[in-house]
Amino acid sequence: MSSRREVVVAHLTQFLNGNYTAGSALGFCDENPMVNLQRFAESESGPEWIVATNILAALINKCNAVAFPSGTTYRVVATLADGRVWYDSSKGSDNTYQNFLNKAINENHNTRRPFMEVLLSDKNYAYEAKLSTTTKKFEERIVMRLGASNLEPLGSIGLSVQTVIA
Secondary structure, X not given: OOHHHHHHHHHHHHHHOOOOOOOOOOOOOOOOHHHHHHHHHHHOXXXXXXXXXXXXXXXXXXXXXXXXXXXXXXXEEEEEOOOOEEXXXXXXHHOOHHHHHOOXXXXXXXXXXXXXXXXXXXXXXXXXXXXXXXXXXEEEEEEEEEOOOXXXXXXXXXXXXXXXXX
């Protein structure tokens, strides 16, 4: 396993364990952040979207603050179970609730292998390494499922470390 892959898994593990919650370096909510992300995935409501996207923005900020190896940046892509993208940190100001409703944040990810794999299998994580068509950077991505099981998935979150290819 590459060192980048290990670091991305470590970030997601800390996130899943609730170590990026109130009292941590992120300090953005009073409960495990996954509860808030799942709440949005179940409701698709505007207020829940704001909470969930703030959590993901905080996750990216935390990851970039401790970036390893030096010179890399992180990206997070969050999808619903049907593949609709509701947050992509590489899209900046395009991450709005209206753009989510209009399916304008990013293209549907329902045919992307790691997103499908984590939703349809019992695996905790799916991995891929590829050149992103969105960012034009090489990304090593770990995707995790939102929801307790692949029988009723709510969506997925992909965290990737990006490297500029000269």
